[in-house]
Amino acid sequence: MKNIIALFLSFTAVSVFSQQSAIIKLTAEKLHSRVREWPYPLNGITVPTNAPALLWPATNGKDMVKPMESGSEVPEDPNIGNIRYKVMLAGDTNFSKDLIASAEQRWAVYPLHQALKPGKWYWKYGYALKGSTQWTWSPVYDFVVDAKYANEKVSPPVSEVLKRNEGSHPLLWDMNRIGEDFYKNNLNNPEAKKFIAFAEKLMLAPLPTEKPQRVIDTTGKNKLEKKIIIERMYHGFGDAVGNPVRNLCIAYQLTKDERFIQDAKRRALNLAAMNPDGLATGDDFTSGAVLEALGWFYDAGYQFLTPQEKEIFKNIITIRAKRVYNHLPNRFELHVSDNHVWQITLRNLAIATVAVINDVPEAKEWLTYMYEVWSARFPVLGTTDGGWHEGNGYFRVNFKSIIYLSQMFGDFSGVDYFKLPWMENLPYYMLYTHPNGAASTAIGDMWENIPYIVKGEAWFADALTYKMNNPYLNWYVNEIKRDYPSYYHGTDDFLFFRLLNYKPNRNLPVTSPENLPKTRKFGDVGVVAMHEDLAKADKTLSSYLFSSPFGSSGHGHASQNSFTVNYKGKVIFGGTGYYSNFSDKHNLLFYRSSKAYNTILADSLNQKIGEEGYGWIPRAISGKHIQYALGDASNAYGAIKSEFWLDRFKQINVVPSKANGYGESGVTLYRRHMLQLDGGYIVLYDELEAKTPVKWTTQFHCPYYTIKGKNSAKAKQQNFIVQTDLGNVNASVFANTPLKMAVHNQFYEAAVNWNKVTNDEGQIKEFKDQWHAGITSEPKQKLRFLTIIQIKDGKTEVIKTISNKNGLANLQVGEWNIQAQLDGEKKAALQVSGKTLKSLFSYGNLPVQFEGKAYSPKITGSSILLEIEDSRVNQQEAIDELPDVAQYDKN
Incomplete structure (x- = not known):
């Protein structure tokens, strides 16, 4: 444990960011860890609540708990269940003032279910091996509660939750209290009547048997592929056999007609007899669905069970519930998101647990754990x-x-x-x-x-x-x-x-959203959405910039500072490739990688897969005629460090080497400014730096349309068009160095639907070729790209060069004048102005003249937008603003 504490201290000693004027540079290796690596809250931060959840890294008694996820081939640490924790919280470092002390618990979260007084608070946690009285304590951490949160409502302690679940069946959904009202309230509900008719037909269906939902040939597949295909063959079996039980229980509660509950009983007994270790209901998804269905019937149909039948249900619910629960404490609560559990099995377990809460002794612990984790962690893949x-x-x-x-x-x-x-x-x-x-x-x-x-x-x-x-x-x-x-x-x-x-x-x-801001920033997940007309997005232009503080965790991709452009409701530029499996060759070498996205490669190398390859959105401005976003992917590049993802590569016998598109490229700066201009224009301005000269490649991908390159008379400019049925689309890329363009329709790794995955309508997906363009510079340590994309119903305009002196390009396209400093050795600058639309955006050190008057930013290094509204100048100014995780969860 001493080594773990030393590791924590090394994290806390590093400042998350240093600030110079308006620009923040993040220095943390990661903002979200795959499993928690540092305590929260600490370093005297002011928490955004009066009752924070205390979180800390878990231990197995010797080392920090490492990532182990449901569905993963990484073996579970056998010692995670041997630990007990305690927490102490007080208003002084001696832990004598306003002391709050927890009971022993098996999990590494402690949500406070009471409002704390404003001021400074101190806390620590300790651990002991199971059955031991020898406690090892962490250092003391501190945080501040602001008085402005004093009146926030606080969730009650788990003792009240358990008390509320005392009583007779049915307990689920408060039915023992609201059941009669539920029945009466829905007597004349048209949807209820339609559902009851549906339930009548359900009773006519035969009892299900344990057989695949679909048959897929496994000939010639390796061991891992066969395992995945067999899971695919039974995928959905649990829902198919479990949903009728749930639906018949609901029909009974809507009608009080015992025919429904008796048929639910017949089906539930059939489920109870299924092999919990068999192919049909053995994996976490199918077993979870069966577990939920058993819980539904045991609760709703309790009075229709004999004592022997009650024992049958209690026993099989306990077996299936333990298989889920026993792998959760001291593991699941630590993960950034153990997807299968959060998506499905937590719900399955919660429903079954409430059903047997007063009949199975262990169930109170199960519910306590779930309530505490829910209180501490929801929503896991967002914040506010x-x-x-x-x-x-x-x-x-x-x-x-x-x-x-x-x-x-x-x-x-x-x-x-x-x-x-x-x-x-x-x-x-x-x-x-x-x-x-x-x-x-x-x-x-x-x-x-x-x-x-x-x-x-x-x-x-x-x-x-x-x-x-x-x-x-x-x-x-x-x-x-x-x-x-x-x-x-x-x-x-x-x-x-x-x-x-x-x-x-x-x-x-x-x-109607027609008067909502055209641009909205979702900084905690790293998305900026920009719309020409939000109420008519199916007829107009929309664009998105992405840069996620979560990195490429879970089902996310290594797509920091990538963009998407949609027009008339369809994707023009966006991600490419196909989801065939979570981590097959196409997924890891293309679909999940930066090569599939409209972002930048350095020496043809991708961004890191994993939480370490993160980005963030420092700025966004919503204007009348100009929309603006800034993404920062400076921390996204380098060799993959995540053990979880390295293991995924190992499973398919692929090395994430430079030959396969991964490795250290030395990128130290990548800030992408993106503007959407009225009239059908997207402008990108990229600030790029690396430790040594690299070849920078800016990428463009069209998942549904064809890209055609165009000859350029200028070595420092490359152009292409996109052939669509929507209008005219072209793009021009400028730099201060000669550029080369490659246009093709080949994936870096072939897309093969070997797993027979289907779309939302159940049809097997066809993996078609898609078009890609890459525009590459000569090796440069510092580089700037300027990209102008035109998307129009009518003809696109010729981009006129007004001047190009000392790297400062002055271009005219339509009514928009664009100035951009393309010399990487000079200070970055971008200015866009429209005469007719009376709008001006400026970033950098270019003089700002708007409507005959000089303007200067209030803060050096900011981005400013000037527009005329109601005959007055509306000035907006944006500086870097941290996402919540970097403001509060500083490591």
Whole structure:
């Protein structure tokens, strides 16, 4: 443990950032660790709450607990269950004033369920081996509680949660209290009547047997591929056999018709007899779904069970629940996001646990753990901005758990989790990053499965309206319902949530987002969304800049400072490749890598895969005619360090070497300025530096359209067009050094759908070739790229060179004048002005003249935007602003 404490101290000794004028340079190796490596809160930070969760690195008794995830081939540390922790918190370093001392616990989180007085607080944690009285204590850490948070509501202690779950069945969803109201409230609910008719048909289906959902040929596949294919063959089996049990229980609660619960019983007994170690229900997803279904019936149908049948259900629920729970304490709570558990199995376990809370002695510990981790860590892949790190493709997998666990823990605690800051910002994240009628952000695993709003997104957005009073969300849902009426058939996964929260004649105020800011920054997950017209994204121009503080964790990709451009609802520039498996060759060598994205390679090398390869969004400005974002990927490059990802490469016998696109490139600076200008223009300005000269390659990828190169008479300029059915698209790239362009339609590693993955409609996906362009400089230690993209219904304009002196290019395109310092040895500068639209953006040291008057930034190094609004000059100025993790969770 002494070595672990020394490691913690070495982290805390390093300042997260140093500041010069308006620019912040982050120096931490990572902002989010795969498993927690340093305590929180510490270093005297002012926490943004009156009841923080205390977090610390876990130990196995000798060393710090390392990453071990469900579904991973990395073996679990056998000693993680041998540890007990204690926490002490007080208003003084002697721990005598306002002392709060925890009981012993198995897990490394301690959410405070009481409001702390304003002022400075001190805390420490200790650990002991199981059965030992020898405690080893950490150093003392400190933080400050601000008086402005004094009146915030605090979640109750777990003792109150457990007390609320005392009583008779049915306990789930508070049915022993609200069951009669639930029945009466839905008697005239059209959706309930439609569902009851659906349940009548369910009873006619035969009992399921343990067999694959689909058959896939494994001939010629290696051992790992065969294992994955077999899992794929049974994927969804648990839901297929478990959902009917749940639905029949709901039908019984809606009608009190015993036919439904008796058929649920017949099916639940059939599930209880299935082999928990068999192929059909042995993995975490299928077993979890069966576990949830068993919990549903045991709770709803308790009075219809004989004593012997109760024992059968208690025993099989305990077996399956322990298989989940026994691998959680001192491991799961530490992970940045153990995806399978957060997505699905935590919900499965929570439902089954409540069902047996008073009948299985261990269940109280299970619920205590889940409530504490939920209180300390939700939402795991966001903080307050409403965003989700992994992109919208995999965000969908979390929807059911977000809805139902928020409902469940709210029932227990009295806390409205739908009013968390993250929840209240969530509708804006959905609206800005996946507008109705338009494509999404084209980033992260499975983004290609959502070329438009899909069913899960539609149902999730609609479910939120039952708990939120947001007129923009209501508008969004109304638009989706108008365009996709077939999605709403009344038997989807969120039906029960709607029934629980049903109110006849709901009056939902609706407000169009047309007057919302055109640009919105989601800094905690690293996304800026820029829209020409948010209310008509299916007919106009939208663009996105990404740079994530999470790095390429989980289902995220090494796509820092990449961009996406959508036009008339379709992706013009975006990520490329296909999700065939979490870590096959195509995934690790292309789809997940920087080579698949509209970002920059250094000597053809990617950014790091893992939390160490992070970026962030320092600035964004929403204007009337100019939208602006700044991404920083200076920390994203270098050799892969994550043991988890190195193990994934090892599993498929691939080395992340320079020959395969990975390694140390020496990049020290990569700041990308991105502007969306009225009239159909995207401007990129890249500041690039490395320890030694490197060849810089700026990339452009079109997942659906063809790129054609154009000859250029100027060595320092390269041009290409994109052939689309939407209008005219071209791009020009400028630098202060000769450039070479390569245009092709080949993946760095071939895409093969060997796993027979399907789209959202269940059709096997076809992996088509996609087009790519790379524009590469001569070796330079410092370089600037200027890119001008035109996207128009009509003809694009010729870019005129007004002057080019001492590296300062002065260009004219349409009504926009663009000045950019392209000499990497000179101070970076970018200025964009429109005469007719009376707008000016400026960054750097160029003199600012606007409407006959000189302006200067209030803070040196800032980005400023000047626009005329109502005959007055509106001046906005942005300096670097840290994401929450860097402000509060300083290591």
